[in-house]
Amino acid sequence: MNNQFLCTKNRIIRLAGLVVVLLLLTDNTFSQGKKELDKVIKDRGQQIHILISERKSTQSLIDELKRQEWGVLEVLKVLNENIKTNLIRLNSIVVEIETLEEDIQLTSNKIEGLTIQIEEDKKSLHEQLFALFYLRKVKKMTLFLAVNSFKDYFRNKQLLQRNTELDALTINRLSENLAELELEVEYQKAQKAKLVELRQSREEQKKLLAFERQQQFTYLHHIRQDRSLRVKYLRAVQVELEKLNDAIHSLEIKKENEKKTKRFRGLYRYKYSLPSPVKGKLVHRFGRKSSRFYTLAKRGVLVETLESQKVNSILQGKVVWSGPFHGYRNLIILDHGKGSLSVYGNLDEVFVIVDDVVDQSVPLGTVAFNEQEEKYLFYFETRYNKRAVNPEQWLKKPTWN
Numbered sequence: 001m002n003n004q005f006l007c008t009k010n011r012i013i014r015l016a017g018l019v020v021v022l023l024l025l026t027d028n029t030f031s032q033g034k035k036e037l038d039k040v041i042k043d044r045g046q047q048i049h050i051l052i053s054e055r056k057s058t059q060s061l062i063d064e065l066k067r068q069e070w071g072v073l074e075v076l077k078v079l080n081e082n083i084k085t086n087l088i089r090l091n092s093i094v095v096e097i098e099t100l101e102e103d104i105q106l107t108s109n110k111i112e113g114l115t116i117q118i119e120e121d122k123k124s125l126h127e128q129l130f131a132l133f134y135l136r137k138v139k140k141m142t143l144f145l146a147v148n149s150f151k152d153y154f155r156n157k158q159l160l161q162r163n164t165e166l167d168a169l170t171i172n173r174l175s176e177n178l179a180e181l182e183l184e185v186e187y188q189k190a191q192k193a194k195l196v197e198l199r200q201s202r203e204e205q206k207k208l209l210a211f212e213r214q215q216q217f218t219y220l221h222h223i224r225q226d227r228s229l230r231v232k233y234l235r236a237v238q239v240e241l242e243k244l245n246d247a248i249h250s251l252e253i254k255k256e257n258e259k260k261t262k263r264f265r266g267l268y269r270y271k272y273s274l275p276s277p278v279k280g281k282l283v284h285r286f287g288r289k290s291s292r293f294y295t296l297a298k299r300g301v302l303v304e305t306l307e308s309q310k311v312n313s314i315l316q317g318k319v320v321w322s323g324p325f326h327g328y329r330n331l332i333i334l335d336h337g338k339g340s341l342s343v344y345g346n347l348d349e350v351f352v353i354v355d356d357v358v359d360q361s362v363p364l365g366t367v368a369f370n371e372q373e374e375k376y377l378f379y380f381e382t383r384y385n386k387r388a389v390n391p392e393q394w395l396k397k398p399t400w401n
Contacts, residue, residue, distance in 0.1 A: 040251055052241065079216045083209060090205045097198045100191055107188045114181045121174040128170075257357040261318050264337025267384055267394050274314040275361055276399040277344060278378050280305035286390040296327065299388035300343065300381030303400040307376055309367045311344050314394065319356045328379055329368045334358070339386060345379030346370065 267274075284293040284302035293302050317334030320341075325331035328345035332352065335341055348368035352358060370377045382391040392398055 038255075045248065076216060076219055079212050079219070083212050083216070086205055086209045086212065090202065090209065093198055093202045093205060097195065097202065100195050100198065104188060104191045104195065107184055107191065111181060111184050111188065114177050114184065118174060118177050118181065121170050121177070124170055125174070254355070257318065257355070260316070260357050261335075261337065264317065264335070264340075266336055266338025266340035267315065267342075267382065268338065268340070270315060271393055273396050274394045275312070276395050276397075277311050277314055277342075277380055278303055278305050278309050278367065279399045280309065280376075280378065282398070282400040283377070286392065297379055297381075300345075300379055301391055301400075303378045303380065305367045305376045305378050307369075309376060309378070310363045311347060311365050311367060311378060312361045312363055313358050314342055314360065316357070316359050317342065319352050319354050319358065322350050322352055322354050322356075330365065332364050339384060341383040342391075343379070343381035343383070345381070346377055 280303040282301060283304050284291045284297045286301050287298070288294065289298075291297075296302070311332075313334060315334075315336050317336040319332065320335045321331060321333035323330060325345065330345075330347040330350050332344045332347065332350060333341055334344075344364055346368050347365040350365040351363055352365075358364070367376045367378045369375075380391050382389055382394055
């Protein structure tokens with residue numbers, strides 16, 4: 001009897017020591033995990049500071065670029081004014097060229113008219129010279145021959161005087177036309193020389209205008225390219241910064257969840273005090289073998305609910321399973337610490353994911369429709385020290401009765 005007592009005592013001591021070692025290992029693991037999390041958070045914080053400083057430097061470069069753009073904009077304004085002035089000059093030169101070409105055409109027409117008039121006067125004078133020669137011959141032939149000859153003489157004399165008067169007018173007109181023709185020819189030469197100068201000036205003005213437009217295009221291209229590169233780089237820095245902020249936020253949540261998990265006290269302290277996960281009608285009690293739902297719900301209870309009934313957590317816990325599970329549609333398992341678990345089955349939608357730490361009475365999902373029973377059935381199970389226990393012993397007043 002004493003030996004049996006001693007053996008039992010030794011076993012209890014060994015089990016107690018094993019529990020203490022497990023607790024120490026758990027604490028050490030948690031402390032090591034906490035240190036690693038702190039280190040990662042610190043590293044991410046340093047990376048964020050680096051990115052923030054890089055963003056500031058990039059922003060300062062963009063501001064400097066904007067200040068430089070003001071100078072470039074002034075240059076562009078000057079170029080624009082020069083282009084406008086050159087366009088005005090070019091248009092005026094084109095108008096002058098057109099006007100001068102019209103004047104040259106008029107001068108050419110005038111020269112052509114003078115040339116025709118001069119040719120006609122020359123022809124007329126040439127005919128009059130032949131007439132004078134003829135009258136002189138007649139004079140010699142008819143002088144003192146008879147009385148009738150005197151009549152012919154006086155008649156020829158009158159014709160000669162009249163032709164001589166006509167010759168003087170024609171000669172005067174011819175000389176005037178020749179002088180005017182010479183002046184018009186000189187004027188036309190000056191016009192043509194001026195036309196050549198205007199055409200050269202027009203070509204130079206076109207080249208200057210094309211050069212200034214090319215300069216304007218080059219300035220604008222450089223401004224747009226530099227601005228695009230700076231903005232693109234700043235966006236990339238901003239994206240990296242947001243990623244790091246998200247990572248740090250996730251790590252901080254994870255750290256906070258670890259702290260909450262450490263404070264979990266399990267279900268043992270909450271007998272007959274926790275709220276029900278759903279409202280409805282109990283169709284299968286825990287451990288009732290005579291129920292036709294025993295195969296499906298032998299470790300828990302089955303509750304018939306209304307359509308789209310929300311399922312709430314009974315106690316603060318960490319999600320260790322969230323997703324499909326054979327026979328239970330979607331299943332959620334919460335770890336409440338100290339070997340305590342709560343299981344929520346036959347769910348349609350789920351609102352949480354694995355590693356989430358949820359508070360008490362937080363919605364976890366909605367009850368699914370069971371096609372075989374044609375009802376909305378919710379499965380609920382509690383475990384303590386890895387054993388399924390009656391869920392009703394933890395609930396204050398089950399609202400499914």
